[in-house]
Amino acid sequence: xxxxxxxxxxxxxxxxxxxxxxxxxxxxxxxxxxxxxxxxxxxxxxxxxxxxxxxxxxxxxxxxxxxxxxxxxxxxxxxxxxxxxxxxxxxxxxxxxxxxxxxxxxxxxxxx
Amino acid sequence: xxxxxxxxxxxxxxxxxxxxxxxxxxxxxxxxxxxxxxxxxxxxxxxxxxxxxxxxxxxxxxxxxxxxxxxxxxxxxxxxxxxxxxxxxxxxxxxxxxxxxxxxxxxxxxxxxxx
Numbered sequence: 001x002x003x004x005x006x007x008x009x010x011x012x013x014x015x016x017x018x019x020x021x022x023x024x025x026x027x028x029x030x031x032x033x034x035x036x037x038x039x040x041x042x043x044x045x046x047x048x049x050x051x052x053x054x055x056x057x058x059x060x061x062x063x064x065x066x067x068x069x070x071x072x073x074x075x076x077x078x079x080x081x082x083x084x085x086x087x088x089x090x091x092x093x094x095x096x097x098x099x100x101x102x103x104x105x106x107x108x109x110x111x112x
Numbered sequence: 113x114x115x116x117x118x119x120x121x122x123x124x125x126x127x128x129x130x131x132x133x134x135x136x137x138x139x140x141x142x143x144x145x146x147x148x149x150x151x152x153x154x155x156x157x158x159x160x161x162x163x164x165x166x167x168x169x170x171x172x173x174x175x176x177x178x179x180x181x182x183x184x185x186x187x188x189x190x191x192x193x194x195x196x197x198x199x200x201x202x203x204x205x206x207x208x209x210x211x212x213x214x215x216x217x218x219x220x221x222x223x224x225x226x227x
Contacts, residue, residue: 004154031214042116042220043155043203088155098143098207098214099168102155 002026006089006103013111018076020106022089025070029091032065033100034074037086046074046087076108084110114138116219118204124225125194133189133222135204143207144187145216146179148172148200155203161187194226 003025012018024032033048049056049063049072056063062075076083089103117136125131137144146158159169161179169177176192187206191198201223205216 035218043205043218045215045217048215090155092214098216099145099157099160099170100147100155100216101157102147104154 002091002093002101004089004091004101004103006087006106008104009107009109011109011111012079014079014081016079018074018079018083018108018110020074020076020087020089020108022072022074022103023070024072024089024091024101026091026093026101027070028093031092032063032072033088033090033092034061034063035088035090037088037105039085043088079108079110081110081112084108116204116206116217118202118219118222120222121220122223122225124227127196127226128193131191131194131224133191133202133204133224135187135189135206135219136185137187137204137206138217139185141206141208141217143167143216144179144181145205145207146189147203147205147218149203149221150197150200158189191224194224196226199224199226 006022031048034046035043036046047058060077064073086105086107088105090100119134144161147155149155157170159173160167178190180188201221203221204219207216
């Protein structure tokens with residue numbers, strides 16, 4: 001069945017890089033997404049990658065996709081205290097409905 | 113920048129009561145979704161809506177749930193007879209119909225508490 005897994009917690013120092021990892025099971029995934037949720041706020045789309053790509057870079061964010069291992073990662077360069085949030089990995093499955101299957105979220109703590 | 117809005121931000125209701133959660137999607141979007149997140153659990157897909165009809169619904173979306181787009185701008189989720197286990201954060205999302213864009217933009221959520 002469809003499943004997305006993430007580690008629950010990550011703690012980094014300000015200025016370091018953060019790498020948040022995600023694995024998924026469905027090989028028919030079309031797009032893979034990273035969403036950010038700050039305390040008390042909604043789900044903010046950060047970036048996404050099409051399944052035929054290996055990498056996507058967007059300013060401080062780098063997404064790497066290893067389709068063979070069904071592994072997705074999000075690297076945040078020069079992590080700031082404002083990056084402290086929960087980061088969700090999600091996949092959409094081939095088809096017209098475009099529903100998203102979600103991981104549990106990784107809580108990123110950035111320490112000064 | 114356009115955004116998805118949801119009202120109310122928090123709804124408290126008694127078990128067995130009907131609730132309507134409201135969403136205003138981004139104006140040129142054509143796909144609409146409801147998801148929910150029970151505390152401590154994964155975000156779960158409930159239903160997708162396109163061209164004035166449900167395009168997919170999950171097992172959770174049983175007969176007590178319904179969706180409507182009554183006036184071309186609002187998108188509502190009705191829960192007919194709430195249960196304790198319906199307590200969750202409910203997120204509305206909307207997406208474009210572009211061939212490239214599979215982006216879904218989420219509202220801030222409605223926290224539903226059933227007592």
